[in-house]
Amino acid sequence: MLQGKKIILGVCGSIAAYKSAFLVRLLVKEGAEVKVIMTASASDFITPLTLSTLSKHPVYSRFIKDDTGQWNNHVDLGLWADLMVIAPASANTLAKMAHGLCDNLLLATYLSAKCPVYVAPAMDLDMYTHPSTLGNLSILRGYGNTVVDAGHGELASGLVGQGRMAEPEEILKEIKRFFNKKKALAGKKVLITAGPTYEAIDPVRFIGNHSSGKMGYALAHHMALNGAQVILVSGPSQQSVNHENIELVKVTSAQEMYDTCVRYFPDTDIAVLSAAVADYKPAHTADQKIKKKTNSLTLELVKTQDIAASLGKLKKNGQFTVGFALETENELDNAQNKIKSKNFDLIVLNSLNDKGAGFGHDTNKISIIDKQNNVRNFELKSKADVAKDIINTIIEVIHA
Structure with a gap:
């Protein structure tokens, strides 16, 4: 279904990062080529080795490749992808995306990307419903990004409410819908x-x-x-x-x-x-x-x-x-x-x-x-x- 599609998956620091492994597996199984970019804090929740093994590509996290002195080119990554998906997207990363901050490889790639961008927020209930987070999500929608809304359920804090990252199967459906959507105005x-x-x-x-x-x-x-x-x-x-x-x-x-x-x-x-x-x-x-x-x-x-x-x-x-x-x-x-x-x-x-x-x-x-x-x-x-x-x-x- 996704044969030959090139997808960048951004992974942020969140307990929901474990779901990114399942998402990579589903995307690869559908025939997509997946490259993963992690923020520094994401590796506290899931190892780069896990995502590298599942994606069959090195995981990117720094501007400079380890022990080589070579540059991980964020511009090339942004141009390479047919779609960029950030899942989980933390409140911190959403805020930086909304306001153009660029202090890591994931954000630099986002600002360079020419493809559509999907974000799947994941955070605690109070953070998700805070006016600043809602405002940042509104800004990102205004930029043309697609937000895969967080689900309702038990959160890591023990609270129950909205803030759970959408399940990998749900995100996969959204990705398939994007690639399968007939471009009704093609040629116009x-x-x-x-x-x-x-x-x-x-x-x-x-x-x-x-x-x-x-x-x-x-x-x-x-x-x-x-x-x-x-x-x-x-x-x-x-x-x-x-x-x-x-x-x-x-x-x-x-x-x-x-x-x-x-x-x-x-x-x-x-x-x-x-x-x-x-x-x-x-x-x-x-x-x-x-x-x-x-x-x-x-x-x-x-x-x-x-x-x-x-x-x-x-x-x-x-x-x-x-x-x-x-x-x-x-x-x-x-x-x-x-x-x-x-x-x-x-x-x-x-x-x-x-x-x-x-x-x-x-x-x-x-x-x-x-x-x-x-x-x-x-x-x-x-x-x-x-x-x-x-x-x-x-x-x-x-x-x-």
Whole structure:
């Protein structure tokens, strides 16, 4: 079933490390090639010899190979794998992964990996439910990683609750599901817009909004995982891309985003317009910084190019477009009107009245509306999971 698949298994310091031996055995039995990377504390719970014997490869734990002076190249390891699985994933390692810390070979390989990453947390109940751990898991999901949730049962402390690492058989099922999943968007070209636009007032000031770009980047990542070739047109954002199927085009202003979208749109199959594009821009941009000389300053604003409406007019048979509506009142009516005026096939509605939705959050709460005014409502979820819901809906409608 997994014949020829290359899997890196990361093992952290946890009493659950004994399960990693069973997981290696199951993966090898399925035909996978497995290389194991251990943190220093993991060897307190299971020996490298055990995992090396089962995987039929040397176990990696240090940057320098013992007694040879040679380098264990974390970049090569990250590029080698089709999938990286960290099981057990300790609270310490999860925190370091979430915040980009890199003080061991496992973390360096994670930061270098181009493949999807699965994590199977294992820790005591209070650690697992602590807000910092839950926050770190949310961040990792936002990066596109998949979390194999811990199970409920008796823990090493004697407490009973959630925190037990998923059983090796359960993790194997998730891995098989990943490799067997049909890439429903293979061969499709997808245009996605993300983030805000900044409209210059003078060389140092601008009109903008609070969009972080998290939603658009999550959409791009999961589109790519489904086999699509993605053009991601992004306004200013701190987000990053980590998939070879994504071409990132950075822009600043609404006009730049408009020009880029018009250039790429004719050759795309699907367009998802999630950017928060400024509706207005200053009529005139000062060449020099405006000095504070008067008690008031009046700016004349003019409309920016309407990207969605323009693409709606350029749209050909066979092209599929999805818009976003962030509303504060009359949400459903405004979203339904937008479908018609912009020639969308679907529109994703979120409201600033919903706690945890909208700009700046790692979560979102959406409804998806089609041309027939059918409404699908979703619960509050991480933006990574919201991206999956949107993409699954697109796939379902396209293949209906």
